[in-house]
Amino acid sequence: MSEVLPAEGLLGASWLLIALPLAGAAVLLLGGRRTDRWGHLLGTATVVAAFVLALLCTFQLAGLEERSADVDLFTFISTGDLDVRAGLLFDPLSAIFALLITGVGSLIHVYSIGYMAHDPARRRFFAYLNLFVAAMLLLVLGNSFVALYVGWEGVGLASYLLIAFWYTRPAAATAAKKAFIMNRVGDVGLALAIFLMFAQLGTTSYAGVFGGVGTLAGGTITAIGLLLLLGACGKSGQFPLQAWLPDAMEGPTPVSALIHAATMVTAGVYLIARSAPIYDLTETARTVVMAIGALTLLIGAIAGCAYDDIKKVLAYSTVSQIGYMFLAVGLGPAGYVAGLAHLLAHGFFKAGLFLGAGSVMHAMNDSVDMRRFGGLWKKLPVTFVTFGLGYLALIGFPFLSGYFTKDAIIEATFDRDDWLGWTTGGIAVLAAGLTAFYMTRLMLMTFFGRARWEEGVHPHESPSVMTAPMVVLAVGSVFSGALLVSIFPLSDWLEPVFGEPEEAAHVIAPATIGIALTVIMLLGVLAAWLFVGRREVPVTAPVRVSPVTRAARNALYADTINESLFMRPGQWLTRALVWVDNRGVDGAVNGLAATLGGSSSRLGRAQTGFVRTYALGMLGGAVLVAGALLAVTAG
Amino acid sequence: MTDFPWLLLMIAVPAVGAAVVAALPKGRDLLAKQVALGVSLVVLLLAVLTAIAFDTGGDRFQLTSSVTWIEDFGVSFALGIDGIALVMLLLIGVLVPVVIGASWNDELPEQRSMKAYFAWLLLLEAMMVGVFAATDVFLFYVFFEAMLVPMYFIIGSFGGPRRQYAAVKFFLYSLVGGLIMLAAVIGLYVVSNSQLGEGTFAFDALRQLDIDPGVQKLLFLGFFIAFAIKAPLVPFHTWLPDSGSEAPIGGAVLLVGVLDKVGTFGFLRYCLPLFPDASRFFAPFVLVLAVVGILYAALLAMGQSDMKRLVSYTSISHFGFIALGIFAFTTEAATGAVLYMVNHGIATGLLFLVVGMLIARGGSRQIGDYGGVAAKAPLLAGAFLVAGLASLALPGTNSFVSEFLVLIGSFPEEPVFTIIATVGIILAALYILLMYQRTMHGPARGVLLQEDPAEPAPGTGGATAVLTAPRRSLRVLDLSRRELAVVTPLVALIIALGVYPQPLLDVIEPAVSATMDDLGGIDQ
Numbered sequence A: 001m002s003e004v005l006p007a008e009g010l011l012g013a014s015w016l017l018i019a020l021p022l023a024g025a026a027v028l029l030l031g032g033r034r035t036d037r038w039g040h041l042l043g044t045a046t047v048v049a050a051f052v053l054a055l056l057c058t059f060q061l062a063g064l065e066e067r068s069a070d071v072d073l074f075t076f077i078s079t080g081d082l083d084v085r086a087g088l089l090f091d092p093l094s095a096i097f098a099l100l101i102t103g104v105g106s107l108i109h110v111y112s113i114g115y116m117a118h119d120p121a122r123r124r125f126f127a128y129l130n131l132f133v134a135a136m137l138l139l140v141l142g143n144s145f146v147a148l149y150v151g152w153e154g155v156g157l158a159s160y161l162l163i164a165f166w167y168t169r170p171a172a173a174t175a176a177k178k179a180f181i182m183n184r185v186g187d188v189g190l191a192l193a194i195f196l197m198f199a200q201l202g203t204t205s206y207a208g209v210f211g212g213v214g215t216l217a218g219g220t221i222t223a224i225g226l227l228l229l230l231g232a233c234g235k236s237g238q239f240p241l242q243a244w245l246p247d248a249m250e251g252p253t254p255v256s257a258l259i260h261a262a263t264m265v266t267a268g269v270y271l272i273a274r275s276a277p278i279y280d281l282t283e284t285a286r287t288v289v290m291a292i293g294a295l296t297l298l299i300g301a302i303a304g305c306a307y308d309d310i311k312k313v314l315a316y317s318t319v320s321q322i323g324y325m326f327l328a329v330g331l332g333p334a335g336y337v338a339g340l341a342h343l344l345a346h347g348f349f350k351a352g353l354f355l356g357a358g359s360v361m362h363a364m365n366d367s368v369d370m371r372r373f374g375g376l377w378k379k380l381p382v383t384f385v386t387f388g389l390g391y392l393a394l395i396g397f398p399f400l401s402g403y404f405t406k407d408a409i410i411e412a413t414f415d416r417d418d419w420l421g422w423t424t425g426g427i428a429v430l431a432a433g434l435t436a437f438y439m440t441r442l443m444l445m446t447f448f449g450r451a452r453w454e455e456g457v458h459p460h461e462s463p464s465v466m467t468a469p470m471v472v473l474a475v476g477s478v479f480s481g482a483l484l485v486s487i488f489p490l491s492d493w494l495e496p497v498f499g500e501p502e503e504a505a506h507v508i509a510p511a512t513i514g515i516a517l518t519v520i521m522l523l524g525v526l527a528a529w530l531f532v533g534r535r536e537v538p539v540t541a542p543v544r545v546s547p548v549t550r551a552a553r554n555a556l557y558a559d560t561i562n563e564s565l566f567m568r569p570g571q572w573l574t575r576a577l578v579w580v581d582n583r584g585v586d587g588a589v590n591g592l593a594a595t596l597g598g599s600s601s602r603l604g605r606a607q608t609g610f611v612r613t614y615a616l617g618m619l620g621g622a623v624l625v626a627g628a629l630l631a632v633t634a635g
Numbered sequence B: 001m002t003d004f005p006w007l008l009l010m011i012a013v014p015a016v017g018a019a020v021v022a023a024l025p026k027g028r029d030l031l032a033k034q035v036a037l038g039v040s041l042v043v044l045l046l047a048v049l050t051a052i053a054f055d056t057g058g059d060r061f062q063l064t065s066s067v068t069w070i071e072d073f074g075v076s077f078a079l080g081i082d083g084i085a086l087v088m089l090l091l092i093g094v095l096v097p098v099v100i101g102a103s104w105n106d107e108l109p110e111q112r113s114m115k116a117y118f119a120w121l122l123l124l125e126a127m128m129v130g131v132f133a134a135t136d137v138f139l140f141y142v143f144f145e146a147m148l149v150p151m152y153f154i155i156g157s158f159g160g161p162r163r164q165y166a167a168v169k170f171f172l173y174s175l176v177g178g179l180i181m182l183a184a185v186i187g188l189y190v191v192s193n194s195q196l197g198e199g200t201f202a203f204d205a206l207r208q209l210d211i212d213p214g215v216q217k218l219l220f221l222g223f224f225i226a227f228a229i230k231a232p233l234v235p236f237h238t239w240l241p242d243s244g245s246e247a248p249i250g251g252a253v254l255l256v257g258v259l260d261k262v263g264t265f266g267f268l269r270y271c272l273p274l275f276p277d278a279s280r281f282f283a284p285f286v287l288v289l290a291v292v293g294i295l296y297a298a299l300l301a302m303g304q305s306d307m308k309r310l311v312s313y314t315s316i317s318h319f320g321f322i323a324l325g326i327f328a329f330t331t332e333a334a335t336g337a338v339l340y341m342v343n344h345g346i347a348t349g350l351l352f353l354v355v356g357m358l359i360a361r362g363g364s365r366q367i368g369d370y371g372g373v374a375a376k377a378p379l380l381a382g383a384f385l386v387a388g389l390a391s392l393a394l395p396g397t398n399s400f401v402s403e404f405l406v407l408i409g410s411f412p413e414e415p416v417f418t419i420i421a422t423v424g425i426i427l428a429a430l431y432i433l434l435m436y437q438r439t440m441h442g443p444a445r446g447v448l449l450q451e452d453p454a455e456p457a458p459g460t461g462g463a464t465a466v467l468t469a470p471r472r473s474l475r476v477l478d479l480s481r482r483e484l485a486v487v488t489p490l491v492a493l494i495i496a497l498g499v500y501p502q503p504l505l506d507v508i509e510p511a512v513s514a515t516m517d518d519l520g521g522i523d524q
Helices: A015-035 A039-063 A092-115 A122-141 A145-163 A170-201 A206-215 A218-236 A244-250 A253-262 A264-274 A283-304 A310-330 A336-363 A381-395 A401-415 A419-447 A464-487 A510-533 A547-553 A555-597 A600-605 A610-634 B006-023 B029-053 B083-102 B114-133 B137-146 B148-158 B163-196 B203-207 B213-230 B239-246 B249-259 B261-274 B276-302 B307-327 B331-362 B378-391 B398-410 B415-440 B462-467 B481-499 B502-519
Strands: A069-079 A082-090 B062-070 B075-081 B449-451 B472-474
Touching (some): A015 A122, A039 A122, A069 A145, A069 B398, A082 A122, A092 A253, A092 A336, A122 A145, A122 A253, A145 A170, A145 A244, A145 A253, A145 A264, A170 A206, A170 A218, A170 A244, A170 B415, A218 A264, A218 A283, A218 A310, A244 A310, A253 A310, A253 A336, A264 A310, A264 A336, A283 A310, A283 A419, A283 A555, A310 A401, A310 A419, A336 A381, A336 A401, A336 A464, A381 A401, A381 A419, A381 A464, A381 A510, A401 A419, A401 A464, A419 A510, A547 A555, A555 B276, B006 B062, B006 B075, B006 B114, B029 B062, B029 B083, B075 B083, B075 B114, B075 B137, B083 B249, B083 B261, B083 B331, B083 B481, B083 B502, B114 B137, B114 B249, B114 B261, B137 B163, B137 B261, B148 B163, B148 B249, B213 B261, B213 B276, B239 B249, B249 B261, B249 B331, B261 B276, B261 B307, B261 B502, B276 B415, B276 B502, B307 B331, B307 B415, B331 B481, B331 B502, B378 B415, B378 B481, B398 B415
Antiparallel strands (some): A069 A082
C-alpha cells in the first residue's frame, strides 16, 4: 500500500460522487407526484454528472505521484477505543469501480427512460436506481471496512426495493425478501470480520488494518479472510449463497443489468481485491476462495444450460462469470488484475446482454420464455447485432473482450502448477465450453429458427433511447478486453494497489491456451447447434428428460437444500417455540398466579375490586417500609 | 442557568397538566387534546433546554437539586442527570407529543373518555421523567412504582378486548419485581446505616460503600430481578406481548419505548455501580439470558400472526442486545447499549405507530387480514418500511449505530456471546420483511378489500354480464396530514441519528465511562 495523502482539488470533492445520486433519490422520493414529469431526467442527470466527475477525478488521480487520495469527512462513530471516521479513499482500484458504476449506470439510466416509459411508477424506479448508485459508490469509495459495510447493506436495500419494484406480484416480493435474507447471512460474516479486526487491531480503517495485519497470528488472518469471503459470497451470489441471484430477475430488466450483473454482484470481488493485504497472508483463505469460485462457475454454467427463461440463463451466466473472478482473485497477486479486468469486461458485455434481453422482452410483450421466441434477428436488427457482439465477447470469441480476460484468468490458474491450479483450471476450461453451449443455445432459440411467437405478438425494434446504450455497451464488449490487457494495461494502472506485476513463468504457453480455449468454445457452439439449432424447438419444455437435465433445471437443487436444511426446520422450530412460550413459560406463570390467587380466570375477572386491592397493597407496602426503616434506625 | 430547577419543572409541568386535563368539563375532548399536546410540547422544550444547559465535559450529575423529604430516614427529593438520563429525557420529550398526536382520533372502548386517556398519558410522562431524574434510590423506587399506576389504567381502560387480563398481568409482574426491589432498597439502607453511621439513599453516597460480596449478590439480585422483569429479559418476558398487544397504540409506544428502558437504565445506574463484584459474578448468567433472549424472541416474533404481538417480541429481542451491551463491561458496548435504548424507542415507536395506523384502517391486528396495501397507501408503506429497516438495524438508520456498537464493543470481551447475537441480525431481517411482505406487498386482499361499485356491463347480452366478475380493490386511505405530522419527526430522527450519531455519543460516553470506573478495573 502506498502512503495515503489528503486529497486536494477535485478529489477533495469526490464525496459529491455519492451526494449527487443520493440527492436525486431524496428529491424523487420526497417530491412525490410533483416530480413525475421530470423525475427520470433528474435521476439520469445526477448519474451522468457523477460519471463526469469520476472521470475528472480519475484524470487528476493519474497525475498524482502517489495515485491515492484520502478524503476525510466527519466523525461517524467515536467512543471508547473505537474511532470510525466517515471518509473516502480514491485510488486506482476505487477509481475503476467508480467509472464502471457511473458509466454503465448512466447508460442504464438512459435506457430505463425508454424501458420504463409506460410504467406509472417510473419516478420511483429512478429514485431507487439513484439510491443504488449512491450506495454502491459508498461501498467502493469508503476508506474503512465500516464505510464499506454501510454501502454494502445500502446496495442490499436498493436491490430489495428494485427486485420488489412490481411488488403486487408475489414472486417479485418473495424474490426480494429472499435476496435480502441470503445477503444478510453473508453480512454476518462481514460484520464478524470487522469485529475481529477491531478486537485485534483496534481499528477498522483500510490504512490501519492493512498496516497492522502482518502482526496478527496466522489463524486470525485466515479467520478474517474466511469471514470476509462469507460476505463476498452473499453479495456476489457464490456457493453456497447463490440461490437468490436467479430469483432476483423478477426485478425490471435494467435492474438486472446494472445491479445483478454489472456492479453490485461484483462487490464480493471488490471486497477480496481490496483486502489483498489480508489475503496475501493467508494461503488457506485464498485456496477456499479459489475452490468456491471454481465450484460456482461450474454450477452456474450447468444450470445456465437448462433454463428456458432468457433472464435466468443470463443470471446463471453471471453467477458463473463471477465464479471466474473469484477464482482469479483467489490466486492472489497473480490473479487480482486478471479478475478485475474480467469484471470490467463483464460489466460491459453482461450489461449489454441484459439490455438486449430487455429489448427482446419489450418486443415480445414482456415474455421471457425463449421457447416462444425465434427468428427475431430480422425484426430486431440493432438488438440482434449488439446482443450478438455481447454474446461473442462472453463466450470468448477471439480478440473480443472475454477472450482476453478469461484467457488471462485460466492462464494464471494453470501457472500455479499444483493440484489446485490444475483442478480449478480444468474446471474453468470445461465451463468455458459450457458457456459457449448455453449462450449459443440462447442465441439460437431467440434470434434464429422459426418464429414461435404467441398470438398477438408483433415484435418491433426498441426506440433509440434504448438502443443507443446497447450500442455503446456492444462497442465496449468488443474492445475493452484488448484495451485493458494490452493497450492501456490495467496492471500498470493498478500497480499502486497490488504492486508491480510479476512476469509469470508460464506452465503452458499462452498461445496454446488461447487455441485450446477457442477449440473448446467452438465445440460448445457446435454442440448447441447439434442439440438446438438443427431441430425444431418445442414450445413446451420436454418433460421426460434425463436426471442430469432435471438436476440442471433445478439449479442442482440449491433451493431444495436450503428449504430442507434451514427453512422447514426453522418454521418447525418457530412453531414449537410459540407453543412453548404460550403454554410453557407463560403457562407456568399463570399457573403460579392461579395457585396463589385462587383461579386463573380470576386474573381476567379481577377488575372491579382491583383498584381497592392495589391501594391496599400500596398501603401495606408503605407500612412495611416504615416498619423496616424504623427497625433499622432504632436498631 | 444551571441553578434553574429544570428537572423539577419537567416533572411538575406534565403532572399539573394531567390534573388540568382531568379537571376539564366533560365533553371538552378537543380542548383536552389541545391542552395535553401543548403541555407535552412544553416538556419537549424543557428537555431541549436541559440538554443545552448540560455540559458534556462537566460533573457526572448535573442540574442537581435536593430537598430533604423524610429526614428520619435520610430520604431526599434529589434530582440530577448524567448523560444517560439526559438522552432518556430527550426521548420522552419527543415521544409523548408524537403519541398524543397519534392518539388524536383513537376509537376508545365504550364509555371511556379521551380526556382521561390524555390525563393518564401526561401523568405517566411526569413519572417517567422522575424515574430517570431521581438520584435518591428511595425516590427512584417511588417513581418506579408510581409509574405503574397510569400505565395500568392506560392498558386496562383504553386497550383492546383482553385489556383487563393484560393490565392485571402487567401489574402483578411489576408489583412482584417492585417488592423484591423494595427489599433490596431497604437492605441497601441497612448497609449504609452500619457503614456510615446514618442511613442514606443518596446514590452518590451509596456508590462509595464497600459492600460484602455475599450481601452484594443478594442486593444485586433484588434490583436485577425487578429490572429484568421491567426490561424484560427472557424468561421474565411473558407479560410484554400481552401488554404490548392489548395496550392502545400510544400506550404501547411509551411502554416499550420508554417504560421498559427503566429496566436497562437500572442495570447501568444501580446494578453495576452499587454492586460491582456481584455484577461481575452474575455477568455470565445475564449474558446467557441476553443472548438466548435475542434469538428466542426473534424466532417467536417470526411465529406471530398478530402484528402488535410481533412488535412486542421484536422488542424483547432488542432488549437482549441492550443487556449484552451493558454486561459485556466495555465502554464501547455500554455506550452502544444506551444509544440503543434511545434508538429503539424511536424505531420501535414508529413501528408501533404505523402498525397502529394500519390496524385503525382495517380493524384487525392479524397479519393475514392484510395484503397489497402499499399500492394504495404508499406513504403508509414507506413509513412502515423505514420503521422496519430501522428495526432490523440497516446502516443509514439510527439503530445500526447502536447495534454495531453493542456488538463490536462486546466482541473483544465476549466473542462467543457476540457471535451468537450477531446471528440475530438475520432473524431480524426475517421477521420484519415477512410482516412487510405479507401486509404491504402482493395482490390486494384481506379485510380492506371492497367490491367496487358495479360498472355497467358492456353490451347487453346476459352472457357477457356473467363473465364480468365484480372488480375489487382496497379501501385504504393513505396517511392523513395529522398522521404524516406524527410520523415525520421520527423518520427524520431515524435518518439523522443514523448518519450523524456523534452528538449523542458525546453526551452518553462520559456517564458510561464513569459507570465503568465504578465497576472498577475491567475496561481500561
